[in-house]
Amino acid sequence: MTKVRLANYMLTLCLVIIFTDSLINYFLRTFLMPLPVNTLVILPFFVLFLLKRLPWVLPGPKTLIWLLVAVVGYAVGVFSAPDITAHRFLEIASALLAFMVGYGFFRNNNDEDALARIFLFITLVYVIVCLIALSRSLPSIFPVVDQIWSQKGILQRRPEITTDQNFQVFYLFPAALLLALPYKAKRFVLIIFTVISSLFILAKIQTRSGTLIFLGAAFLALVSPVFVKSLGRKKMAILPVLGFVGIIAAMPLIVNSADLLIYRFFHTDYRTGLGRLYSFLYLFEHIGNPFWWLPQGNESFIAATGNKPHANITAAFLEGGILGLSSWVALVLVPIIRLSISYLRGLLTNFAVIGFLGCVAMFVTQMSLNVPMVDQVWLWSGASIGLLDNIKHQKPLAHQHVFSNKEPSHQTVATNHAE
Numbered sequence: 001m002t003k004v005r006l007a008n009y010m011l012t013l014c015l016v017i018i019f020t021d022s023l024i025n026y027f028l029r030t031f032l033m034p035l036p037v038n039t040l041v042i043l044p045f046f047v048l049f050l051l052k053r054l055p056w057v058l059p060g061p062k063t064l065i066w067l068l069v070a071v072v073g074y075a076v077g078v079f080s081a082p083d084i085t086a087h088r089f090l091e092i093a094s095a096l097l098a099f100m101v102g103y104g105f106f107r108n109n110n111d112e113d114a115l116a117r118i119f120l121f122i123t124l125v126y127v128i129v130c131l132i133a134l135s136r137s138l139p140s141i142f143p144v145v146d147q148i149w150s151q152k153g154i155l156q157r158r159p160e161i162t163t164d165q166n167f168q169v170f171y172l173f174p175a176a177l178l179l180a181l182p183y184k185a186k187r188f189v190l191i192i193f194t195v196i197s198s199l200f201i202l203a204k205i206q207t208r209s210g211t212l213i214f215l216g217a218a219f220l221a222l223v224s225p226v227f228v229k230s231l232g233r234k235k236m237a238i239l240p241v242l243g244f245v246g247i248i249a250a251m252p253l254i255v256n257s258a259d260l261l262i263y264r265f266f267h268t269d270y271r272t273g274l275g276r277l278y279s280f281l282y283l284f285e286h287i288g289n290p291f292w293w294l295p296q297g298n299e300s301f302i303a304a305t306g307n308k309p310h311a312n313i314t315a316a317f318l319e320g321g322i323l324g325l326s327s328w329v330a331l332v333l334v335p336i337i338r339l340s341i342s343y344l345r346g347l348l349t350n351f352a353v354i355g356f357l358g359c360v361a362m363f364v365t366q367m368s369l370n371v372p373m374v375d376q377v378w379l380w381s382g383a384s385i386g387l388l389d390n391i392k393h394q395k396p397l398a399h400q401h402v403f404s405n406k407e408p409s410h411q412t413v414a415t416n417h418a419e
Contacts, residue, residue: 007053010044011108012118014101017041018379019122022163022171023129030143036090038375041097057104063385066330067096073295073323074372081297084319091373098375099331102382107389112350116181119174119354120190126162126171127197133161134204156260158206166369169210170362170376172198173217177357179239180221181350182232203258208265209368217361227346228353276368279309283317283325293322312366312377319372335384336363342391349394352387359384 021037028034048054058064074092077084109115133142146157147165158165175194181187195218202211222239225231247254255262282301286292298308298318309315316328339356342348348356362380371377 003051003053007048007051007056008109010047010051010053011056011101011105012114013044014041015105015118015379016122017044018098018101018375019171019174020125021375022167023126026129026162030141036094038094038097041101045097056108057100059100059103059107059382059385059389063103063331066327067099069323070320070327070331071096073320073325073327076321076323077295077297077319080321081295081299081319083297083299084295088373094375095373095378098379099382102379102384103386103389104382105386106352106355106383107386110349110351110390110394112181112354115351115354116178116187119178120187120194123172123175123194123198124190127175127194127201130161130168130201131197134159134201151260151263158260159204161201161205165205165207166209167371167374167376168205168207169202169213169365170374172201172210173214173361174358176214176218177221177354177361179218180224180231180353180357182230183235200257203261206261206264208261209365211261213361213365216364217357220357220360224343224353224357227344228348228350229346230350231353276310278305279311279314279370280367282309283311283314287317287322287325292317295319295321295324308370310368310370312369312371315370315372324372331381331385332363332366335381335388336360338388339384347391348387352391355383355387359387 017040018038024037025034028037045054045057048056059067071092074088078086078088129142132138133144136144145160147160148155149158150156161168162171175191175198178187178191179195198214199211202214222236225233225236279301296318298315301307301309301314301318309318313325313328317325320327336359339348339359343353343356359380362377365371366377
């Protein structure tokens with residue numbers, strides 16, 4: 001095994017660890033105690049160091065500077081915000097590791113089939129675990145935490161499985177991204193099963209934002225061949241028809257499975273409806289006041305609304321100050337815009353399309369959730385910048401891929417980067 005291949009395996013292992021963190025802790029909570037699973041990434045990082053491939057996970061100087069700005073902003077919050085504790089330093093370290101994993105993996109690979117296998121494996125494991133848990137047949141091994149809420153005076157259960165209901169989609173939407181890939185029979189069957197099962201799970205845990213994010217990711221995946229011809233355009237005519245027929249045939253089952261989710265869609269409250277809009281506007285109410293440029297934390301917002309802001313851009317401002325907000329724009333918003341331009345111009349490889357769609361899904365998720373230190377967010381942020389560097393260094397290969405349907409290998413990409 002070459003050093004390049006071993007280094008790619010280490011990057012893949014890092015990715016799998018971060019994507020399965022909530023699943024691992026789900027069983028650790030049941031049988032032992034929860035642990036900071038993502039710290040295990042340090043071990044493959046050490047192997048990369050021994051292989052002299054640690055530069056693979058380090059972005060360019062501009063990105064490193066913006067990461068430093070983010071670190072300073074969030075670190076200052078420990079001292080200036082009353083509700084932020086010293087535990088934030090551990091969260092910052094974990095977020096940086098996740099960012100570098102996302103950057104390194106998507107910078108140094110271009111193998112769409114390998115990415116599909118990884119995402120299918122991860123999401124299938126989550127789907128199987130969640131389906132068993134929802135069946136409540138083995139509660140001692142697959143426990144469910146129920147939140148109780150009232151539907152017109154009738155108490156209802158809202159299940160929580162491996163993580164918070166609104167966060168569960170982080171570990172399921174990668175399956176939807178794979179709908180963009182060229183048709184392969186066995187892979188297609190697994191993708192459809194995983195997608196349908198994921199939607200069933202999201203309906204059962206009654207997450208409106210998660211369901212919309214998943215459906216949005218699936219829609220973008222299905223229309224991607226319009227912009228990237230190599231993804232195969234025939235399925236654009238076939239899949240919508242099959243999907244429509246399937247939905248009509250399964251309508252009674254869908255209504256029965258998603259009745260509580262449908263009810264929640266049409267009976268919102270302040271916290272989950274207007275609260276999201278206010279969370280976004282809150283940023284613009286205070287950004288002009290220099291006093292708020294230092295991290296103020298969430299106490300004032302909680303006092304006014306009873307909850308943390310449901311908008312990650314506002315969370316970055318409150319917990320990281322003007323430095324946290326600026327770094328969010330530089331590390332999240334700007335890369336998404338640049339990738340979108342390349343996507344619309346048809347300059348992305350099949351591999352890059354999957355990564356780009358994942359970045360878009362996570363970006364949209366941030367518009368309605370408070371996740372400033374969640375590793376999944378930082379991983380996809382690193383992925384967006386890694387994809388941009390991949391495109392920049394492999395531009396001739398990307399053009400060849402788009403116009404001649406020849407796929408550049410991840411081995412070539414990795415070797416070129418190592419040089």
